[in-house]
Amino acid sequence: MTVPGTRTEATAQPAWAWEEAEWRRHVERVRAGRSLKPSRWPGGAKAAVALSFDPDHETIPLRDGQVLPGKLAQGEYGARVGVPRILRLLERRSLPATFFMPAVCALLRPDEARGYTERGHEVAIHGWIHERNMELAYEDERDLAFRCADTLEQITGQRPVGIRTPSWDFSEHTLGISRDLGLSYDSSLMADDDPYEILSYGEPTGLVEIPPEWIRDDAVYFNMDRYTAVRPYTVPRQVLGLWRDEFDAAYAEGGLFELTMHPHVIGHRSRMVVLDELLDHIAGHHDIWYATHAQVAEHVRQPSALPAEAPGR
Numbered sequence: 412m413t414v415p416g417t418r419t420e421a422t423a424q425p426a427w428a429w430e431e432a433e434w435r436r437h438v439e440r441v442r443a444g445r446s447l448k449p450s451r452w453p454g455g456a457k458a459a460v461a462l463s464f465d466p467d468h469e470t471i472p473l474r475d476g477q478v479l480p481g482k483l484a485q486g487e488y489g490a491r492v493g494v495p496r497i498l499r500l501l502e503r504r505s506l507p508a509t510f511f512m513p514a515v516c517a518l519l520r521p522d523e524a525r526g527y528t529e530r531g532h533e534v535a536i537h538g539w540i541h542e543r544n545m546e547l548a549y550e551d552e553r554d555l556a557f558r559c560a561d562t563l564e565q566i567t568g569q570r571p572v573g574i575r576t577p578s579w580d581f582s583e584h585t586l587g588i589s590r591d592l593g594l595s596y597d598s599s600l601m602a603d604d605d606p607y608e609i610l611s612y613g614e615p616t617g618l619v620e621i622p623p624e625w626i627r628d629d630a631v632y633f634n635m636d637r638y639t640a641v642r643p644y645t646v647p648r649q650v651l652g653l654w655r656d657e658f659d660a661a662y663a664e665g666g667l668f669e670l671t672m673h674p675h676v677i678g679h680r681s682r683m684v685v686l687d688e689l690l691d692h693i694a695g696h697h698d699i700w701y702a703t704h705a706q707v708a709e710h711v712r713q714p715s716a717l718p719a720e721a722p723g724r
């Protein structure tokens with residue numbers, strides 16, 4: 412049985428039998444370099460807030476070949492109900508956001524994709540049909556990534572500059588493909604709370620990582636599997652407390668608070684309350700810079716934004 416996340420060109424030997432060169436090679440393939448936590452955020456802001464929404468809609472069941480209307484309707488809710496609610500909330504508060512959108516979703520609803528960029532939000536790559544890149548051959552993963560970038564550009568008129576891989580999976584080829592695409596940043600890796608540079612075999616790649624985390628993802632708290640006895644549903648207001656603590660610590664450290672949400676998850680009534688109250692809490696703080704992921708990447712890659720002595724960790 413193949414354990415998810417283990418598909419590499421690794422030998423058939425168990426890990427405990429690997430030579431040092433082998434385990435070093437796996438670790439060095441994609442690694443965190445310098446911290447890119449800036450000494451100051453634009454406008455003298457103390458901390459940055461980067462909101463993101465992944466409009467996956469129907470692609471979550473579709474990518475697993477689930478094509479029956481029941482499952483698809485749960486995703487359709489995201490487009491029909493979640494997205495309009497989210498856009499109204501962002502507009503009311505004049506906040507920017509990044510929408511990581513599977514190409515199939517953009518093709519199903521081009522007006523939705525265009526609506527994001529027309530409102531000043533960012534649209535970035537999130538797979539073709541939310542495929543699991545770790546299960547793909549190199550040629551397929553590369554082809555889908557380029558088709559996704561081309562599709563989003565054709566529909567929105569803007570070439571994406573960032574990627575969040577579906578489900579944050581990351582194959583041995585993903586970084587190279589993102590470099591070939593000429594992207595500015597990735598938002599799939601979790602080696603820090605704040606932005607950092609991505610290295611490959613010790614060399615800078617030019618790509619900035621805007622790290623997400625499952626802690627700051629709505630899906631893990633609210634999704635449930637009807638067929639298992641364990642239903643890890645979290646009371647929405649408990650999630651509010653958790654995310655508030657994440658923000659408070661980011662603010663105290665002068666860092667980045669990045670949040671990942673999904674219209675078909677956070678878009679429900681009892682959960683939008685949580686997002687609204689969280690944004691109230693954040694708004695009660697001075698000197699916050701609200702930005703898209705692309706804007707964060709653009710800022711932190713400027714040498715003048717970094718501390719005189721790169722902290723490194």
Ligand SMILES: [Zn+2]
Binds near residue numbers: 465467537541578
């Ligand atoms: Zn997704």
